[in-house]
Amino acid sequence: MGFLNERLPLTEFSAHLRKPLPKHINLLFSLGSLAMFLLLLQAATGAFLALYYSPSPEHAHNAVTYISEEVPFGSFVRGLHHWGASAMVVIVFVHLLRVVIYSSYKAPRELTWIVGVLLLLVVLGFGFTGYLLPWDEKAYWATVVGVEIASTAPILGVFVAKVLRGGSEIGAVTLARFYAVHTIWLPWLAFGLVGVHLFFVRYYGSSGTPQNTPEEMKTGKPFYPDQVFEDVVGMLILFIVLAAVALFIPVPLEDVADPTNANYDPRPEWYFLFLFQLLKYFQGPLEIVGTFVIPTVGIVLLLFLPFLDKSERAVLWKRPVALTVTTVCVAGIVGLTLLGASSPKLETADATIVQEVPQPTEDIQKTATLDTETAEVEKEEEVFDFQLTEEEIEGTEEEEEVFDFQLTEEELQ
Amino acid sequence: MEKGSRRSFLVFSINWATALIGGVLSLAAGIPLIGFAISPAFKKGESKWVDLGLADRLKNSRFKKVDYTFTAKDGWVKATKKRSVYVTDAGNGQWSVFSRTCSHLGCLVRWDDQKESFLCPCHGAVFDQNGIVVAGPPPRPLQKLQTKVEAGILYVKDF
Incomplete structure (x- = not known):
């Protein structure tokens, strides 16, 4: 330690960590630490999942199945990552609520709040880019809808959607860029923002509850070791809960993504269900209100909340306007989520018989080259993957017998 | 430092100069x-004629679901793409083929024989047999595809 002490300002750092917190704080003030713990857990489990994952439509689903079913601890690691993502959304949301309840966003902590809201958006970005990666039905359709939502934005919407997809439809390029964003871009952004957020938290100090008098702001327990210990216990409890969930509730993995699946009812992850439900209420030309106006206005209002609410610092129930707005927003989000979750599935199964595209005969191909436009079609036909009808399959089986080079047991003898 | 001094x-x-170098x-x-990241957005998708099979086999079809596959370039991959449409033979050589992609947010609609409607499983859209929006959020009718x-x-004509 002497060596390090001579070279680094460890004494000052230690004194900084031991600075007293406000007198009145409670367990809710550990939520930020829990969110950071979850971010680290997600980064760790994600880094290990990446050892086996392959971001291509041909391999992604198989890789996730392999992780879940064959790799030792694979199901557990994937479970931690999957349920950890849900826990992250819950913890970040409750953390935000705590800040609103105690009006901790007010001066001089406006910047801390703004960076916190950006972190909330990053968390949702992690969720959105993450659940395409298993390349199952849910992954595919949730991304189809999510990207279409982006395309409804005025002026740049269609362009943004194409950038997100890496083209005009979801495919290999989309999966590669979602993987890159999920595992490289967003983590860099998240850790950068967390660094800034933590700097502000330490620089301005904990806000404590509004009942702290100015004198009480620096008379509480020290951050280290008292608060750190409470945070660590919280992390332990959270990890135990997550580990239990990861052990006993298998992470769902639906069938591999099929862009023609007639009977799949797409539903997003639970934390996007409120938006899913909201979109149903804005019809025709009002579509954009649900897809763009409300989400954008919501985010902007949230970002600039400290500049909109300049009232004296007080607990939420002593601020009638803030209490009403918060209650309406939370009730709205929870209510829409519940409605979205109980949204009935479409009973109509696709009763019509699937007409499979038959393989064209040679004659047809020859005739089809008669005009230039059709000639182009024929060129493409060379690479068409035609599905065989049952009759044709039966016919093929006969031919297959001719090419069956496997020796029978008698022949082997 | 004195204002107006050489220093x-x-x-x-x-x-x-530092700001300029940083900017450059x-x-x-x-x-x-x-440019590298957003370049795919500038590529124009090409619509092309694709084969739905022998017209005779689809004669008298009424909102029959037809799945077809074709190979297309997807970035660096030559991928097999799957599509699905509803085909109706109106007689006299008149074909009516609807894309199954909901004009709201891209989910696949289903034809319901009893309700004589296309239903979307996502946000509750309903289209009539001409693809016109009857209920729900879509701002546009279902896309009717060109046929020959x-x-x-x-x-x-694949979209």
Whole structure:
């Protein structure tokens, strides 16, 4: 330690960590630490999942199945990552609520709040880019809808959607860029923002509850070791809960993504269900209100909340306007989520018989080259993957017998 | 530092020169990087005629679901793409082929024989047999695809 002490300002750092917190704080003030713990857990489990994952439509689903079913601890690691993502959304949301309840966003902590809201958006970005990666039905359709939502934005919407997809439809390029964003871009952004957020938290100090008098702001327990210990216990409890969930509730993995699946009812992850439900209420030309106006206005209002609410610092129930707005927003989000979750599935199964595209005969191909436009079609036909009808399959089986080079047991003898 | 002194002029110049170099470096690296990332958005998708099979086999169809596959370039991959449409034979060589993609947010609609409607499983959209929005959020009708029959094969213009 002497060596390090001579070279680094460890004494000052230690004194900084031991600075007293406000007198009145409670367990809710550990939520930020829990969110950071979850971010680290997600980064760790994600880094290990990446050892086996392959971001291509041909391999992604198989890789996730392999992780879940064959790799030792694979199901557990994937479970931690999957349920950890849900826990992250819950913890970040409750953390935000705590800040609103105690009006901790007010001066001089406006910047801390703004960076916190950006972190909330990053968390949702992690969720959105993450659940395409298993390349199952849910992954595919949730991304189809999510990207279409982006395309409804005025002026740049269609362009943004194409950038997100890496083209005009979801495919290999989309999966590669979602993987890159999920595992490289967003983590860099998240850790950068967390660094800034933590700097502000330490620089301005904990806000404590509004009942702290100015004198009480620096008379509480020290951050280290008292608060750190409470945070660590919280992390332990959270990890135990997550580990239990990861052990006993298998992470769902639906069938591999099929862009023609007639009977799949797409539903997003639970934390996007409120938006899913909201979109149903804005019809025709009002579509954009649900897809763009409300989400954008919501985010902007949230970002600039400290500049909109300049009232004296007080607990939420002593601020009638803030209490009403918060209650309406939370009730709205929870209510829409519940409605979205109980949204009935479409009973109509696709009763019509699937007409499979038959393989064209040679004659047809020859005739089809008669005009230039059709000639182009024929060129493409060379690479068409035609599905065989049952009759044709039966016919093929006969031919297959001719090419069956496997020796029978008698022949082997 | 005295205002108007040689030193203050030097500091002023250094600040601007640093900012200028920073700006040039950002542009020199940023423009190709951003172009690299967003370039797929500038590629125009090509619509093409695809084969739905022998027209005779689809004769008298009424909202029959037809799945077809074709190979297309998807970035660096030659991928097999799957599509699905509803085909109706109106007689007299008139074909009506609807895309199954809901005009709201891209989910696949299903034809319901009893309700004589296309239903979307996502946000509750309902389209009538002409693809017109009857209920729900879609701002546009279902896309009706161009068709042609050549050499006995029904082709549809893939979107």
